[in-house]
Structure formats: structure tokens, C-alpha cells
Amino acid sequence: MAISLKRKILDNTDVLAAIGIVGIVVMMVVPLPAALLDILITLNISGSVLTLMLAVFAKDPLEFSALPSLLLMMTLFRLSLNISTTRLVLLDGYAGQVIQQFAQFVIRGNMVVGFIVFAILVIVQFIVITKGAERVSEVAARFTLDAMPGKQMSIDADLNAGMINEQQARDRRKAIQQEADFYGAMDGSTKFIKGDAIAAIIILFVNIIGGFITGVAMQGLPLLAALQKYTMLTIGDGLVSQIPALLISTATGLVVTRASSDKNLGEDLSKQLFRNSKALFITSGVLTLLAFLGLPPFPMLTVAAVLLGVGIILHKNSKVSVVEETAAARESEIEERKKPENVLNLLNIDHMELELGYALIALVDVQQGGDLLDQDCS
Numbered sequence: 001m002a003i004s005l006k007r008k009i010l011d012n013t014d015v016l017a018a019i020g021i022v023g024i025v026v027m028m029v030v031p032l033p034a035a036l037l038d039i040l041i042t043l044n045i046s047g048s049v050l051t052l053m054l055a056v057f058a059k060d061p062l063e064f065s066a067l068p069s070l071l072l073m074m075t076l077f078r079l080s081l082n083i084s085t086t087r088l089v090l091l092d093g094y095a096g097q098v099i100q101q102f103a104q105f106v107i108r109g110n111m112v113v114g115f116i117v118f119a120i121l122v123i124v125q126f127i128v129i130t131k132g133a134e135r136v137s138e139v140a141a142r143f144t145l146d147a148m149p150g151k152q153m154s155i156d157a158d159l160n161a162g163m164i165n166e167q168q169a170r171d172r173r174k175a176i177q178q179e180a181d182f183y184g185a186m187d188g189s190t191k192f193i194k195g196d197a198i199a200a201i202i203i204l205f206v207n208i209i210g211g212f213i214t215g216v217a218m219q220g221l222p223l224l225a226a227l228q229k230y231t232m233l234t235i236g237d238g239l240v241s242q243i244p245a246l247l248i249s250t251a252t253g254l255v256v257t258r259a260s261s262d263k264n265l266g267e268d269l270s271k272q273l274f275r276n277s278k279a280l281f282i283t284s285g286v287l288t289l290l291a292f293l294g295l296p297p298f299p300m301l302t303v304a305a306v307l308l309g310v311g312i313i314l315h316k317n318s319k320v321s322v323v324e325e326t327a328a329a330r331e332s333e334i335e336e337r338k339k340p341e342n343v344l345n346l347l348n349i350d351h352m353e354l355e356l357g358y359a360l361i362a363l364v365d366v367q368q369g370g371d372l373l374d375q376d377c378s
Contacts, residue, residue: 021073027080034096037084041098041240044081047074048244048251055251061258062178067251068185074248075192078241082203085237089207090214095233103236111228114235118204121242125249126197133253134190140256141183151176162361165368186256193249200242207234277318280311 032040051070058064088095103114152173159169211230215221221229274280284307291300362368 021076024073024077024080028083031087032084034088034092034094037081037088038096038098040081040084041096044074044078044244045240047077048247052247052251052254055254055258058255058258061255062175062182064255065178065182067255068182068189071189071192071248071252074244075196078196078245079199082200082237082241085240086203086207086210089230089233089237090210093211093215093219093229093233095237099233099236099240102240103232106239111231111235114232114239118235118238118242121239121246122197122200125242125246126194129246129249129253130190130193130197133249133256134187134194136253136256137183137186137190141180141187144180144183148176148180162365183256186252190252193245193252196245200238200245204234204238207237274310274314277311277315280307280314284308284311 027040051067051074054064055067085095085099094100106114106117155164155169155172155176158164159166164172208227208231211234212223212226215226215230216223219226284304287300287304287307291297291304356364361370363370
């Protein structure tokens with residue numbers, strides 16, 4: 001039963017995606033209860049974390065080729081949630097437990113602190129991450145398109161030389177086209193995140209002003225009480241939406257700045273940051289010097305001791321690896337000396353050259369089943 005249900009779901013993912021997109025649009029119009037909104041907000045947060053993790057573990061940008069379309073869907077979903085929460089805040093003065101508890105947990109009920117934290121999040125996302133990702137996507141798309149003719153010529157040369165077959169050539173051409181399409185799509189999809197940050201600022205002020213008018217004019221609340229109530233709800237809503245937006249922006253920046261590698265981001269960072277023990281020793285010494293110059297000694301000396309310990313371990317491991325490589329080189333040299341001497345290099349042998357047309361390569365290429373050179377010529 002479970003297997004058949006799973007198979008049905010996997011066979012109809014296109015239908016589910018279409019239903020999901022239509023549902024996101026319907027959310028903008030149809031009022032949602034607060035309990036359902038809590039589930040959708042939680043789904044938005046979990047989807048953002050999942051997207052970030054996929055970006056971290058991707059070894060090649062094309063492994064996450066669905067990211068441009070995913071950015072559009074996540075941005076539209078987040079804006080639909082903003083509209084739904086705005087409707088509940090202005091009508092009922094309540095937008096669910098997630099927003100209420102989030103505001104209490106992050107800013108401890110202080111609307112001034114909440115407004116400042118929200119402003120910082122928007123600035124970080126809009127100016128730092130999104131702006132950088134947009135520029136990297138633009139440059140990557142331009143360079144990828146400029147390099148396409150050279151890559152195509154290289155594939156044709158390898159094909160003519162018999163180094164690859166027709167299927168491999170088609171696969172390489174398809175990969176080049178996908179890479180160009182991906183970076184071109186990423187160049188445009190970063191505009192969605194940029195627009196989302198601008199919309200978040202506008203929604204914040206609209207909710208505060210609208211909530212203040214609703215509380216004073218319609219509910220008869222005092223000025224300060226109305227401002228406190230609706231500002232807290234609006235800032236909680238803004239934080240709930242902007243933190244997932246920040247995670248999505250970070251995932252976008254990681255993907256577009258990721259160079260092709262056979263390892264994921266964590267493996268590359270650990271290998272490249274901790275490959276030189278001297279850099280760790282110098283960093284540890286700088287932190288120790290800063291501690292003696294008057295900076296707080298406990299955090300400085302703690303981090304310095306950790307870096308010193310890691311540097312010592314790496315230095316010992318590098319010595320062991322050098323000794324093992326030297327021993328292996330000596331063993332291989334001894335084995336080479338034990339082999340009988342090859343006198344063919346001392347003889348003057350006339351080389352014979354055989355030229356074949358491209359259509360006859362299959363007769364001599366062993367990988368393609370050719371056995372012309374293996375036949376007995378006697």
C-alpha cells in the first residue's frame with residue numbers, strides 16, 4: 001500500500017507542482033485560519049533551510065539546476081504568506097502562534113529592538129547578499145556565453161581525434177548548454193529576491209500604519225496600545241518572512257559562487273583552510289599578542305590555543321605523509337632498478353606512420369571494437 005502510494009506520488013509530481021503553484025496564488029485571495037497559517041509558515045522556514053543545505057552539499061552548480069524556478073516559487077509563497085498574515089493582523093489583531101512566539105523569542109517583546117533587527121536583516125539581504133549574488137550571476141552568465149564557442153570547438157576536436165564518441169560529444173554539448181541556461185536564469189531570478197526585500201519594507205510600513213488606524217478608529221484602543229500591539233505583530237511577521245528569505249539568498253550566493261569540484265563545500269573549505277600549519281601558527285600568535293595588548297584574554301587565548309593545537313596536529317601529519325611519500329618513492333626506484341634494462345631506447349628504429357581518415361577510426365580504435373592493428377601481418 002505504501003509503495004503504491006509512493007509510486008503514484010512520484011509519477012504525478014508535475015500535477016502536484018501545478019496544484020502547489022495555483023494554491024500559492026489562491027492564498028493571496030482566500031482568507032486562511034491562523035492554525036493553517038502556522039503550518040504554512042513552518043513549511044516556509046523548513047523549505048528555506050532545506051534549500052540552503054542542498055546548496056551547501058552540491059558539488060557542482062548544475063546539481064541544483066532547479067534553483068531559479070525554486071526561487072520564484074519560494075518568493076511567491078513568502079509574499080502570499082505576507083498577504084495572509086496582513087489580512088489576519090488587520091481584521092483580528094492576531095496572526096497565529098508562530099508569529100506571536102517568534103516576536104517574543106527574538107526581540108523579547110521590545111518593538112524598538114524588533115524594528116532595528118528587522119531593518120538590519122533587510123539591509124544584509126538586500127545590499128550584501130542579494131547584490132553580490134546578482135553581480136556574480138551576471139558575470140558568470142556573460143563569461144559562460146563567451147566561452148561557449150571555444151568549448152564547442154574543443155569538443156569537435158576531441159571527436160575528430162577519436163578521443164570521444166558521438167554520444168559523449170552530445171552529452172558534453174548538452175552540459176555546456178545547460179550551464180549557460182542556468183547562469184542566465186540565475187541572473188534573472190536574483191531580481192525576485194531583490195524585489196522581495198523591497199516588498200518586505202513596504203509591507204512593514206503598510207501594516208504598522210494600517211494596524212494603528214484600525215486599532216484606534218475601529219477598536220477604540222489608546223494610541224500607545226494600538227501602536228504597541230500592531231507594531232509587535234508586524235515585526236514578528238516581518239522576521240518570520242525575512243529570516244527564510246535570508247536563507248534563500250545565502251543559498252543563491254553559495255550556488256552562483258561555487259566552482260566545479262568533486263567535493264562539497266565543507267570538504268573543500270576544510271581541505272583548503274587547514275592545509276597550511278604555518279598560517280594557523282601565525283594566527284594563533286596574533287590573537288595571543290592582542291590578548292596581551294588589552295583585549296579580553298579568555299576568548300582570545302582560547303581561540304589561539306585551539307588554532308595552535310590544530311596547527312601542531314597538521315604539522316605532524318604533514319611530516320608523516322612526507323616520510324611515507326619518500327619511502328614509497330625509494331621503493332619504486334628500487335623496483336625499477338631490479339627490472340631488466342630496456343635496450344630498445346638505444347636502437348635506431350625507423351618508426352612507421354599510418355594515417356587514417358575519420359571514417360576509418362573505428363577499425364583501429366579498440367574501444368569501438370576495432371582490431372585492425374591486432375591482426376597478424378605475417
